[in-house]
Amino acid sequence: MIKRIGEGTIEFDEDVIIESSVGVAGKDEKQGPLGEYFDITFDDDRLGQETWEKSESALQTTAVQALLKKTGISAKNIDIIFAGDLLNQCISSTFGLRDLKIPMYGQYGACSTMAQTISVASVFIASGAADRAIAVTSSHFCSAERQFRLPIEYGGQKTPTSQRTVTGSGAALITRGCSGTKIKHITAGRINDLNIKDANNMGAAMAPAAADTIKRFFTDTNTRPSDYDLILTGDLGKVGSKLLKELMEGEGCDISGQHNDCGCMIFDPSVQDVHAGGSGCGCCGSVFCSYIMQKLSKHELNNILFIATGALMSPTSSQQGESIPSIAHLVHLVNG
Amino acid sequence: MIKRIGEGTIEFDEDVIIESSVGVAGKDEKQGPLGEYFDITFDDDRLGQETWEKSESALQTTAVQALLKKTGISAKNIDIIFAGDLLNQCISSTFGLRDLKIPMYGQYGACSTMAQTISVASVFIASGAADRAIAVTSSHFCSAERQFRLPIEYGGQKTPTSQRTVTGSGAALITRGCSGTKIKHITAGRINDLNIKDANNMGAAMAPAAADTIKRFFTDTNTRPSDYDLILTGDLGKVGSKLLKELMEGEGCDISGQHNDCGCMIFDPSVQDVHAGGSGCGCCGSVFCSYIMQKLSKHELNNILFIATGALMSPTSSQQGESIPSIAHLVHLVNG
Numbered sequence: 001m002i003k004r005i006g007e008g009t010i011e012f013d014e015d016v017i018i019e020s021s022v023g024v025a026g027k028d029e030k031q032g033p034l035g036e037y038f039d040i041t042f043d044d045d046r047l048g049q050e051t052w053e054k055s056e057s058a059l060q061t062t063a064v065q066a067l068l069k070k071t072g073i074s075a076k077n078i079d080i081i082f083a084g085d086l087l088n089q090c091i092s093s094t095f096g097l098r099d100l101k102i103p104m105y106g107q108y109g110a111c112s113t114m115a116q117t118i119s120v121a122s123v124f125i126a127s128g129a130a131d132r133a134i135a136v137t138s139s140h141f142c143s144a145e146r147q148f149r150l151p152i153e154y155g156g157q158k159t160p161t162s163q164r165t166v167t168g169s170g171a172a173l174i175t176r177g178c179s180g181t182k183i184k185h186i187t188a189g190r191i192n193d194l195n196i197k198d199a200n201n202m203g204a205a206m207a208p209a210a211a212d213t214i215k216r217f218f219t220d221t222n223t224r225p226s227d228y229d230l231i232l233t234g235d236l237g238k239v240g241s242k243l244l245k246e247l248m249e250g251e252g253c254d255i256s257g258q259h260n261d262c263g264c265m266i267f268d269p270s271v272q273d274v275h276a277g278g279s280g281c282g283c284c285g286s287v288f289c290s291y292i293m294q295k296l297s298k299h300e301l302n303n304i305l306f307i308a309t310g311a312l313m314s315p316t317s318s319q320q321g322e323s324i325p326s327i328a329h330l331v332h333l334v335n336g
Numbered sequence: 337m338i339k340r341i342g343e344g345t346i347e348f349d350e351d352v353i354i355e356s357s358v359g360v361a362g363k364d365e366k367q368g369p370l371g372e373y374f375d376i377t378f379d380d381d382r383l384g385q386e387t388w389e390k391s392e393s394a395l396q397t398t399a400v401q402a403l404l405k406k407t408g409i410s411a412k413n414i415d416i417i418f419a420g421d422l423l424n425q426c427i428s429s430t431f432g433l434r435d436l437k438i439p440m441y442g443q444y445g446a447c448s449t450m451a452q453t454i455s456v457a458s459v460f461i462a463s464g465a466a467d468r469a470i471a472v473t474s475s476h477f478c479s480a481e482r483q484f485r486l487p488i489e490y491g492g493q494k495t496p497t498s499q500r501t502v503t504g505s506g507a508a509l510i511t512r513g514c515s516g517t518k519i520k521h522i523t524a525g526r527i528n529d530l531n532i533k534d535a536n537n538m539g540a541a542m543a544p545a546a547a548d549t550i551k552r553f554f555t556d557t558n559t560r561p562s563d564y565d566l567i568l569t570g571d572l573g574k575v576g577s578k579l580l581k582e583l584m585e586g587e588g589c590d591i592s593g594q595h596n597d598c599g600c601m602i603f604d605p606s607v608q609d610v611h612a613g614g615s616g617c618g619c620c621g622s623v624f625c626s627y628i629m630q631k632l633s634k635h636e637l638n639n640i641l642f643i644a645t646g647a648l649m650s651p652t653s654s655q656q657g658e659s660i661p662s663i664a665h666l667v668h669l670v671n672g
Contacts, residue, residue, distance in 0.1 A: 002465045079340070080524055089422075089650035094661050097527065103526050105456055106443065106648075108425070108444040120456065123459060128337070129462075188440065
């Protein structure tokens with residue numbers, strides 16, 4: 001059912017599929033190039049809530065409830081949910097999902113969480129530990145600004161390398177099945193730390209982690225970039241994407257023909273003030289669970305690598321002079 | 337290999353074992369009733385670090401390195417590590433483990449994290465997704481006070497229902513094997529929320545989650561309390577333990593003959609100023625990975641339930657008037 005190949009890639013013989021998925025997003029994301037692809041969008045990023053943290057919780061609630069509705073499955077028939085987010089103690093997930101009464105293992109991988117939740121869910125499904133699992137994550141521009149930088153009311157200025165946290169959520173239903181988009185391989189990331197300390201340049205901090213995981217996957221599977229339709233990173237943004245391509249090229253592996261990045265895709269920098277692009281768990285969460293999954297189900301994409309990257313720092317660690325350790329988890333998806 | 341029984345308990349046919357484990361603890365824990373059982377203790381809770389957060393990271397580093405040394409396995413032969421802690425963005429884990437270069441999926445279950453990391457690791461091992469996995473968690477009194485309450489320098493007074501966060505860490509190596517302590521079942525917790533809002537009474541907030549998981553496990557496995565040598569909760573403390581027994585008794589299920597709680601065991605309230613007992617991921621982490629695992633390996637215990645409980649709030653959610661959602665994950669261990 002499950003076999004380990006190479007140094008650390010997990011291969012599924014059993015047909016583990018993403019049966020369905022939902023991406024929800026906020027106002028600015030709706031106005032971006034992928035606006036029409038999101039399953040649900042909000043014109044008011046408050047979502048009718050009193051605080052930004054509660055707004056973010058509502059994003060997750062909305063995504064999961066829409067997924068249940070779309071698939072016609074009730075919450076009590078979901079065996080397990082893997083959820084995580086960027087907020088302290090992952091409160092978007094716990095408060096967003098508490099009323100569903102689904103058994104839950106909370107996940108933390110910073111912005112890599114979407115790939116992590118799908119990965120861990122896929123092992124539970126392939127092994128029979130669960131028949132139906134949901135993977136979900138979220139982020140919100142205003143809760144993230146308050147958490148990691150400054151409350152938006154301060155009107156702080158951003159550096160050109162900074163990224164804009166996406167207001168959005170992605171939820172995917174992982175099951176066993178013979179048709180649909182299969183999860184063929186997963187590769188868990190290792191922490192990389194090249195001593196980058198600029199919390200306004202997350203892309204640069206995360207690029208080495210993405211390069212590490214992608215290289216390990218190619219070695220483990222004995223494949224190369226041209227074998228794939230798309231090599232999609234989570235939220236490296238403009239700066240991190242450039243650096244990733246350079247790092248890979250330095251290793252003799254040119255991914256420039258296949259690479260794209262959710263953080264570069266979700267906004268249009270020519271008309272939207274987003275500096276180096278989008279970021280946050282909800283960035284690749286919403287893009288992957290809507291636009292990319294739609295492309296896969298229409299067979300416009302058939303064989304892709306999804307690598308979500310996470311910066312594993314906190315404001316406290318940065319204040320204490322620490323660098324930014326990063327991680328990237330990979331999911332290989334194919335149409336059967 | 338893995339089968340689901342009842343409403344949500346996972347049973348392992350394959351022999352998934354805890355091959356070895358290490359519990360490390362601080363000064364007060366050393367002076368408590370279990371002091372002699374910890375593998376490593378520290379007389380200075382700073383562990384030679386400049387900040388409490390770095391001290392907590394050092395606890396995890398120490399626990400994992402001691403586990404590798406004890407088992408003679410190098411870090412590169414560990415397939416995956418499941419780690420989590422209480423600090424914002426789980427920095428004790430990421431900074432404590434970054435130099436090991438082991439693939440990692442970060443976990444967040446608040447004080448339930450030790451049972452969660454063992455549970456998720458056991459599915460990876462039973463399914464063949466990994467051959468060797470480490471489950472690890474930590475907490476530190478001083479970093480937790482600063483994070484969740486007030487910096488210790490303020491000398492704030494505590495209520496009698498409050499618990500003292502344990503300075504400690506537990507690490508366990510999960511593998512397949514035919515001898516040793518087996519992981520027979522796991523039951524993932526569901527979020528329970530009885531609208532308790534007092535962040536100084538975590539035991540009361542968490543007891544309903546423990547009761548929910550334990551009842552579901554008994555129903556799924558068609559067993560009862562007297563079938564077990566010990567029903568060990570994580571860190572309900574004195575107040576929460578009493579409430580759990582009352583809740584279970586109200587359901588016609590008397591666990592008072594088998595129940596104990598790591599938070600009640602780790603300190604001696606007659607001589608240590610710990611109010612309602614110990615708490616934190618490192619509480620059941622250090623107690624389970626040292627004292628309890630030693631009892632199991634000596635066959636003084638042979639069939640136990642380990643239920644770690646977590647309070648899924650943050651200071652922000654409490655300040656916004658939210659209640660404290662809780663969760664409890666169960667691991668059933670038997671000597672083969």
